[in-house]
Amino acid sequence: MEYFLHILVIAGIYIILTLSLNLMVGFTGLAALGHIAFACVGAYTSSLLALNHGISPWIGLITGACFASLLGFVIGFPSIRLKGDYLALATFGFGVIVYSVSKNWVDLTRGPMGLPGIPKFAVFGFELQPVWAYLILVFVFVLLTAFMINRIVDSPFGRILKSIREDEVASLSIGKDVNRYKLIVFMVGAFFAGIAGSLYAHYITFIDPSSFTMMESIAVLLMVVFGGMGSIRGSFIGALILVIFPEMLRFLGMPSSVAAPLRQMIYGLLLVILMLKRPQGIVGKYRFM
Amino acid sequence: MLLEAKNISVCYGAVKAIEDVSFNVDACEIVAMIGPNGAGKSTALKAVFGMVDLKSGDIYFDGENINNLRPDEHVPKGISHVPEGRRLFPSMTVMENLEMGAFLQKGNNTGAEIEKILTLFPSLKERRRQKAGVLSTGEQQMLAMGRALMQKPRLLLADEPSLGLSPSYVDIIFEKLIEINKSGTSILLVEQNARMALEVAHRGYVFEIGRIFMEDTGRNLLKSEEVKRAFLGGI
Numbered sequence: 001m002e003y004f005l006h007i008l009v010i011a012g013i014y015i016i017l018t019l020s021l022n023l024m025v026g027f028t029g030l031a032a033l034g035h036i037a038f039a040c041v042g043a044y045t046s047s048l049l050a051l052n053h054g055i056s057p058w059i060g061l062i063t064g065a066c067f068a069s070l071l072g073f074v075i076g077f078p079s080i081r082l083k084g085d086y087l088a089l090a091t092f093g094f095g096v097i098v099y100s101v102s103k104n105w106v107d108l109t110r111g112p113m114g115l116p117g118i119p120k121f122a123v124f125g126f127e128l129q130p131v132w133a134y135l136i137l138v139f140v141f142v143l144l145t146a147f148m149i150n151r152i153v154d155s156p157f158g159r160i161l162k163s164i165r166e167d168e169v170a171s172l173s174i175g176k177d178v179n180r181y182k183l184i185v186f187m188v189g190a191f192f193a194g195i196a197g198s199l200y201a202h203y204i205t206f207i208d209p210s211s212f213t214m215m216e217s218i219a220v221l222l223m224v225v226f227g228g229m230g231s232i233r234g235s236f237i238g239a240l241i242l243v244i245f246p247e248m249l250r251f252l253g254m255p256s257s258v259a260a261p262l263r264q265m266i267y268g269l270l271l272v273i274l275m276l277k278r279p280q281g282i283v284g285k286y287r288f289m
Numbered sequence: 290m291l292l293e294a295k296n297i298s299v300c301y302g303a304v305k306a307i308e309d310v311s312f313n314v315d316a317c318e319i320v321a322m323i324g325p326n327g328a329g330k331s332t333a334l335k336a337v338f339g340m341v342d343l344k345s346g347d348i349y350f351d352g353e354n355i356n357n358l359r360p361d362e363h364v365p366k367g368i369s370h371v372p373e374g375r376r377l378f379p380s381m382t383v384m385e386n387l388e389m390g391a392f393l394q395k396g397n398n399t400g401a402e403i404e405k406i407l408t409l410f411p412s413l414k415e416r417r418r419q420k421a422g423v424l425s426t427g428e429q430q431m432l433a434m435g436r437a438l439m440q441k442p443r444l445l446l447a448d449e450p451s452l453g454l455s456p457s458y459v460d461i462i463f464e465k466l467i468e469i470n471k472s473g474t475s476i477l478l479v480e481q482n483a484r485m486a487l488e489v490a491h492r493g494y495v496f497e498i499g500r501i502f503m504e505d506t507g508r509n510l511l512k513s514e515e516v517k518r519a520f521l522g523g524i
Contacts, residue, residue, distance in 0.1 A: 174440070
């Protein structure tokens, strides 16, 4: 039971990441590839604040999200002028840089040794020790993120994001400051990714750079595409299936020497089949790029 | 003078697209820029709207220098742009496309403005709930013009409005351009259909490899032997 709840907590954190990346990739059409870098900044910021300065994880969470958003500005400002796959490459590059910094700035991050003993969130002085309590907390943040992103894409602002995805030149020609909107989307997406990173750090209570490799960025992108670009529901479905399904393959009852590689293969096969049969994702309307 | 471009040059990398080009548009005038492909007429239009950077020269709108404005800063000043190839939002309806034109622009009475545009283009009225992607190219061109008119421009920049249209729609589009002009909007038009453009235009500029090599009234240019030979297929 504990194990099942743990999977749900992780899935919830991935839902936040997927929703925020969907805002950028699905709703605005920005092929951004370094999403986990924002989670990395959020996680390290709130962990270091808690460990070195004894600052409450709640304040750390907000500060981490703001720092991630700031990084969104720093990455977004030079990158948004690039289109399509060039933007993907540039953001990928920035993702690698953030990973390298977290690994090599040993004085600050302790590098590959990681940060152990990160405190958990506390409510009225009680630490959220049991997994179910943490699940409720993550659930609240998932709802909050979904609500906010839904509000954004349903607003006049969201209509302009849609117009940028459909035709950037047209948006420019009807007088929309396209780059400004893209930059805001970068910062908002990064903000929520920063929250996800901080939630992760204070749940696992240990982080090291290996949690924030580029494979993680690609995994989140897969969840966006798998569930459906430009669909809130799709982000829930994509993240839930792609987190829970590989775990279920554990219970196939095979010796672990066979089960682990088989799990990877079934996972890969599933993705190939879905992309062939439903390139727009399970509930999405748009194809990737 | 409403719009005045003085000795403007634009480069794409090392390639000079237009060099030392000057042109102007008076209030309530239709001005056509014609010339072969690659002569730089589209580039000149893009330069007016701030979509490409000027290397040298100055552009004035209503006496005010607009050299360094971004495209979105032109719209509130009263310059709107109908891009080449129409560039609609295909998955949005006709109404939504029109609304996008005025979206988040302050002090606009969107409903009344849409009514006006649907009266100007009655065939859009019947199709206003349909997706822009399913319209014929002619209707799409009308919608693209309507979307730009939502911003109540004083100067309308139209880039190749007849491109890819059936002959009957070409006639309609040019009639509409005259109608729009009569209601007080100046039009700067880039066209490969030189004859049609010169017939509706008060004045015309003839481009050739990055320069303007002739300038006259539309009527005189239509009669000019040189223009006839070069662009009109020797009629």
